[in-house]
Amino acid sequence: MQLGLRAYDAGRPPFPSRSCNDDSRRAGTTWRTSVTCAPVRSPAVSAWELALYRFCRWFVSFSLPRLIMYANSRPVASAQTGTHEKLAEIVSKHANTEFRKPIAPYNRAAFDVAVVAWQDAGRPPLILDSGCGVGLSTMRLATQFPDHFVLGVDQSAHRLARNTFWQGEPPSNHLCVRAELADFWRLMHDAGIRLARHYLLYPNPWPKIGQLQRRWHGHPAFPTLPALGGRFECRSNWRIYIEECALALGVLGVAAVSVEQHLAATPLTPFEQKYRDSGHGLWRCTSTFA
Ligand SMILES: C[S@@+](CC[C@H](N)C(=O)[O-])C[C@H]1O[C@@H](n2cnc3c(N)ncnc32)[C@H](O)[C@@H]1O
The missing domain is CATH 1.20.890 (cAMP-dependent Protein Kinase, Chain A)
Structure with a gap:
């Protein structure tokens, strides 16, 4: 590899x-x-x-x-004015129920390729860029953390194949794979893999009230995240998404979770750049999982 x-x-x-x-x-x-x-x-x-x-x-x-x-993207619009009233109940339900959906073979194959690449690199501390899109943030993180291995995961082959306009030689300490995250997180967890850092950058907000379970913190796989360990960071241009993410982590027993505005002086992802240049408020939820 x-x-x-x-x-x-x-x-x-x-x-x-x-x-x-x-x-x-x-x-x-x-x-x-x-x-x-x-x-x-x-x-x-x-x-x-x-x-x-x-x-x-x-x-x-x-x-x-x-x-x-460019720079005319609309802020997230939602009828929701605060964190979803059903969130705590749903997160507890997911925490106490085993998520039994079978792992898709293509996710397992992508996971195996990722593990081999990481092992070939000497198993340095691992960073996961969940929902990496075109993979620009994966490469930027790989440059920022040269002694780590950065794994970008996205389900969209189209996005992964898009030109990132990366200048010069891409960093060698990264790999992007096409996989579905709920499966990928569970595979990592089952293999006992621990992360140094985990980024969940600008996930689709699913802002309708009825779409709570499409947001990552409303997903049955969400309780797996704290178990992967490391410094976790989720960013969004929808403040409620970030507040919900923090609330859900609290329900899972994560003690120190912070929510703050994020200025993005040097944007990490294309979405971050677009939202910042459109004048949106940017928010982030951070925590270090034991
Ligand atoms: C709004 S984009 C953000 C992309 C990138 N993080 C950025 O900030 O530029 C959300 C990304 O999450 C990916 N995604 C959504 N659901 C996913 C899933 N279940 N598994 C893997 N990737 C997913 C999408 O394909 C998309 O690339």
Whole structure:
């Protein structure tokens, strides 16, 4: 197992490539068509035109929509005005009931790959980036903690395959795998793995009142989290999500949990950057699990 491996997906064929090659092939086709219709030109002019064409195409299809859409994301809207009234009851129920859903084979395969990569790195302290999205935070954490191994886990192959615009050589002490977190946490727990740090950054808020059990703290797998140990940090642009997360940890018997506003001077994730630049309040819940 090479630590240079950046992303693993057990369930699907290799990630779809959106590389420059595909782009230039398409651009090349269009150019060849236009050459046959146009007067003969010198190769130097043709190269400039091709470059200009490619730039305009990239700008209009990729950069312009992002410029228009950027920094105008809406804050979370919800009919809920405080922590959910059923939260404590649901968390206690989950803490006292075994979560029996069978582990999906693709999650087990991803877990095995992750453990081998970690072992090949010499089993340094482990950081888990749960719901890592495109994996930018995983790489940033790997750079920030060079003597740790950072594991990014996300269920979305599409997100994992997206270009993170990481500048330079990616850090070798990280791996991103495609897996579903509830299974992955349980596999870690069953294998007796202990974390040094655990990040749950900008999980989907599921803000409707009836969606409590879709939020991580309302999920049957949530009681597994404190058992994984380490310094835990959950961030969100919805204050209620963070307050609920803290409340749920309290129900599970975690003593010192703090809730605070987070300024994100240097954003760790793309969502953090987008929310911060849109002027949202950012919040975090932290605790150290024994
Ligand atoms: C709002 S995005 C945040 C991504 C990243 N942490 C960031 O801040 O840019 C939430 C991410 O959680 C992932 N996710 C949601 N439910 C998941 C699950 N059950 N297992 C694994 N990943 C999940 C989604 O695919 C998505 O990438």
